[in-house]
Amino acid sequence: MIKLIEKIEGEAKLNFSFEKGLIDFVEIEFLSTRNIEKILQNKNALDALVITPRVCGICNHAHLMASVQALESCYEELELSNRAKITRELTLNFEIIHNHFKWFYLTIMPLMGYKQYLLKATQPSQLMAKAIATIAGQYPHTSYSIVGGVVSDIGMMDLIKVENYIDKTLKFFEQNLVYAKSDEFLECNNSNKLLSKEGDLPNLVNKIKDNGWSNVGKSYDRFIAFGENSYFKKGKSIKTRLTTNIYIDKVQEASNINSYAKNVLYKERYYEVGPLSRAMINKTPLIKDSHRKYGDSILSRILARVCEIPQLLNHSKKLIKQLDLSEPSYIKPKIDISDITALGSSAIEASRGTLIHKVNIKNGIIQKYDIITPTQWNLANGTKESLGVSQKAMIGLENTQLAELSFKSFDVCSVCTTH
Amino acid sequence: MLSKKLKILWLTAITCNGNTHSFLNYPHLDIFMDTFEFIYHPSIDSAYTLNDIINKEIACDILIIEGSISTEYIKADAPIVDIINKYASKVQKIVTVGTCASFGGMFRESDYKDTTGLHFDKERPTSLFEHIKEKTISLSGCPVHPDIIANTLYSIEKKRAIELDSLLRPKEFFAYTVHNGCTRNEYFEYKIDNHQFGKKEGCMFYDHGCHAPYTHGSCNKILWNEVNSKTRAGLSCMGCTEPTFPKGDFFHTKKNMGIPQYLPFGVAKRTYLTLAGITKAFHIKRLEEDLFDD
Numbered sequence: 219m220i221k222l223i224e225k226i227e228g229e230a231k232l233n234f235s236f237e238k239g240l241i242d243f244v245e246i247e248f249l250s251t252r253n254i255e256k257i258l259q260n261k262n263a264l265d266a267l268v269i270t271p272r273v274c275g276i277c278n279h280a281h282l283m284a285s286v287q288a289l290e291s292c293y294e295e296l297e298l299s300n301r302a303k304i305t306r307e308l309t310l311n312f313e314i315i316h317n318h319f320k321w322f323y324l325t326i327m328p329l330m331g332y333k334q335y336l337l338k339a340t341q342p343s344q345l346m347a348k349a350i351a352t353i354a355g356q357y358p359h360t361s362y363s364i365v366g367g368v369v370s371d372i373g374m375m376d377l378i379k380v381e382n383y384i385d386k387t388l389k390f391f392e393q394n395l396v397y398a399k400s401d402e403f404l405e406c407n408n409s410n411k412l413l414s415k416e417g418d419l420p421n422l423v424n425k426i427k428d429n430g431w432s433n434v435g436k437s438y439d440r441f442i443a444f445g446e447n448s449y450f451k452k453g454k455s456i457k458t459r460l461t462t463n464i465y466i467d468k469v470q471e472a473s474n475i476n477s478y479a480k481n482v483l484y485k486e487r488y489y490e491v492g493p494l495s496r497a498m499i500n501k502t503p504l505i506k507d508s509h510r511k512y513g514d515s516i517l518s519r520i521l522a523r524v525c526e527i528p529q530l531l532n533h534s535k536k537l538i539k540q541l542d543l544s545e546p547s548y549i550k551p552k553i554d555i556s557d558i559t560a561l562g563s564s565a566i567e568a569s570r571g572t573l574i575h576k577v578n579i580k581n582g583i584i585q586k587y588d589i590i591t592p593t594q595w596n597l598a599n600g601t602k603e604s605l606g607v608s609q610k611a612m613i614g615l616e617n618t619q620l621a622e623l624s625f626k627s628f629d630v631c632s633v634c635t636t637h
Numbered sequence: 638m639l640s641k642k643l644k645i646l647w648l649t650a651i652t653c654n655g656n657t658h659s660f661l662n663y664p665h666l667d668i669f670m671d672t673f674e675f676i677y678h679p680s681i682d683s684a685y686t687l688n689d690i691i692n693k694e695i696a697c698d699i700l701i702i703e704g705s706i707s708t709e710y711i712k713a714d715a716p717i718v719d720i721i722n723k724y725a726s727k728v729q730k731i732v733t734v735g736t737c738a739s740f741g742g743m744f745r746e747s748d749y750k751d752t753t754g755l756h757f758d759k760e761r762p763t764s765l766f767e768h769i770k771e772k773t774i775s776l777s778g779c780p781v782h783p784d785i786i787a788n789t790l791y792s793i794e795k796k797r798a799i800e801l802d803s804l805l806r807p808k809e810f811f812a813y814t815v816h817n818g819c820t821r822n823e824y825f826e827y828k829i830d831n832h833q834f835g836k837k838e839g840c841m842f843y844d845h846g847c848h849a850p851y852t853h854g855s856c857n858k859i860l861w862n863e864v865n866s867k868t869r870a871g872l873s874c875m876g877c878t879e880p881t882f883p884k885g886d887f888f889h890t891k892k893n894m895g896i897p898q899y900l901p902f903g904v905a906k907r908t909y910l911t912l913a914g915i916t917k918a919f920h921i922k923r924l925e926e927d928l929f930d931d
Contacts, residue, residue, distance in 0.1 A: 222686075222687065222688060222713055224686060224687050224713075225679060225680060227654045227657075227679070228649070228654070228679075229687065229712070229713060249711070249712075249713075250651070250710065250711075251747075251748070252651055252653075252744050252747040252748075253746075253747050253748045256746075256748065257743070257746045257747070261885060262885065262886050262887075262889075264887065264888045264889075265883075265885050265886065265887055267887075267888075268875055268883065268887045269743065269883070272653045272655065272743045272744075272779070273653060274653055274654070274655075275652075275653045275654035275655035275656070275657055275658040275659070275780070276654065276658050278653070278655065302835075320661070320680070324680050324681070324682075328682055334681070334682040336666060336670065336681060336682075337666060337667055339661070340661050340662070340663075340666055343661065343662075344661075344662050344664065344862070347662050347862050348862045348863065348864050350862075351861050351862035351864050351865045352864050352865055353870070354865075354870060354872075355861065355865050355866055355867035355868070355869065355870030355871075355872050356856075356861030356862060356865065356866060356867055356870075357662070357861070357862055358655050358658050358659055358780060359655055359659075359779060359780055359877075360867060360870075360872065361867075361872060361875070361887070362867070362870055362871070362872045364834060364888065366834070367834070367835055368835065369834045369835060369870065369871040369872045370835070370870040370871045370872070371835055371836050371837045371871060373837075379864075546835055547834075547835035547836075548833070548834040548835025548836075549835075550833070550834075633652070633653050633654055
């Protein structure tokens with residue numbers, strides 16, 4: 219039975235086979251590709267900063283950040299101010315937050331039978347877009363982060379404006395998602411206590427519990443995150459056993475004869491990436507508690523994603539306090555990129571998980587560019603013997619509606635998967 | 638009771654969905670949704686599925702197309718060209734959103750055969766959809782500004798005549814250049830050509846590839862996300878509203894004998910040289926110093 223999954227920044231087909239009334243296998247097919255990696259070939263290296271954001275309308279900023287860091291890694295020596303590093307982290311945080319609101323209100327709530335609250339999605343996500351635009355000129359599709367720093371020279375008044383956008387977004391969270399002070403939410407280490415509150419998040423999660431779906435969507439319980447910054451930690455977690463020594467060169471991309479998307483594995487094993495992975499690696503108490511009770515289910519995935527909203531808003535406020543506006547935003551690289559011949563790579567945490575860019579430049583011209591997106595990790599189309607993460611999450615379910623919920627709990631992005 | 642709202646089909650082809658998300662930044666969506674209804678949209682819930690759109694006869698007033706178009710591109714098992722033709726014949730107006738749907742844009746270089754915009758392959762008119770050209774309005778931009786989408790749709794709803802340029806773009810948005818309204822204009826006017834990235838001061842036209850003086854658009858008139866623009870923030874305009882986008886080499890001004898290869902619209906080389914000579918003869922202390930210097 220084939221089901222067309224829509225409104226995932228494009229479409230995908232899930233081809234289900236059933237055995238004794240339960241899903242026995244599901245094939246994931248993405249239906250198109252745009253060949254961004256090929257478009258990048260033979261272009262000037264800095265053009266990647268304009269082209270790669272066009273991989274995706276919803277996580278364009280993450281691609282910009284991965285791109286600039288991949289190019290900067292081509293330099294043996296490159297000076298970057300703290301101001302530039304913090305500014306980049308801030309705008310990426312804002313994109314992640316903007317995405318999570320859209321996912322919760324546009325995708326997950328309607329799947330659980332609620333009306334789609336369009337304005338609840340757009341109101342806070344627009345605030346985050348304004349915060350990015352204040353710093354980076356516009357959202358989506360800015361290229362304000364360039365090799366050597368950022369182009370903008372924001373002032374104290376701009377920062378006050380950004381702080382106000384953050385506060386307003388936090389207020390939205392407290393008045394809509396969980397009726398509680400966000401500090402209280404962030405200190406909470408008991409998922410049951412959270413679920414005793416009112417708000418769109420506890421209401422939705424309690425509905426999942428009432429429907430008896432608390433354990434739906436479990437996969438390998440294997441998590442990985444390569445992106446590292448002042449908030450996210452790098453590492454992998456297998457059934458809560460945490461290791462921090464992981465290596466990008468062990469990440470493999472494998473072609474997939476049935477789909478335009480390529481599968482991604484680490485040391486020949488599939489891993490989940492995204493907010494739940496990050497929370498397991500960061501050891502976020504509330505999510506660890508949810509994982510202890512409900513495992514790597516849709517319930518934990520939803521909690522982890524929404525939990526990142528106040529976490530990152532709060533962290534961004536701290537980052538703003540660390541910004542020293544007397545530092546330069548941009549330090550011109552001593553060597554022009556047209557004189558650089560090197561291999562470079564980067565890994566950052568995007569809304570949906572680890573995003574990797576790899577570049578090979580010769581005298582500043584791109585010879586080869588590889589992009590590994592978060593959804594390629596989560597939505598790998600494996601075989602019956604070796605299932606991808608989301609495939610495993612759908613096996614054993616009784617109907618395609620639950621399968622779609624499990625599939626979309628990974629926050630599917632078709633355009634990223636099929637760049 | 639039948640809804641009196643104007644029915645819109647938002648159809649995506651070869652795209653990044655950037656216009657979809659740009660539109661979600663429209664600040665007055667609450668009011669907008671009182672007037673319009675999406676029979677299909679890539680993110681907003683709709684009464685119909687994609688299969689319904691393709692296989693059933695559904696009333697529609699406006700067809701929005703996002704993304705470049707190729708005869709090879711298949712959406713939900715149907716050629717995109719067939720879906721466009723099916724609705725194009727019945728709607729009042731067709732609106733291409735973004736530079737991909739208007740001129741081919743970034744994904745003109747995708748691997749699909751003969752990828753173009755709906756009526757143009759860059760500036761060159763194409764013939765495949767000639768029969769629906771008189772219904773079409775092109776809203777270019779990568780992405781297009783949400784105000785431009787919403788206000789164009791309102792103009793259609795209010796049956797107001799929209800004056801278009803030769804590339805089918807509404808003059809009210811595209812007769813301006815992106816340069817109009819840029820806070821860095823004085824540095825341009827007096828040819829202060831020592832711009833450095835990361836500074837409030839300076840104009841990116843002379844060295845850093847800014848396309849604003851030769852790009853049609855309202856970015857600095859209506860501002861992005863109601864607060865800023867790329868050039869105000871210190872980032873060069875990439876010329877994303879033009880059929881030539883993406884030109885490439887975005888952060889560098891190509892020059893011949895010291896003269897920028899692309900000059901502001903309507904400015905002859907001789908005029909440019911004369912003006913440049915005059916302005917270079919003066920030193921304007923205020924513009925040579927940092928803005929915040931006493």
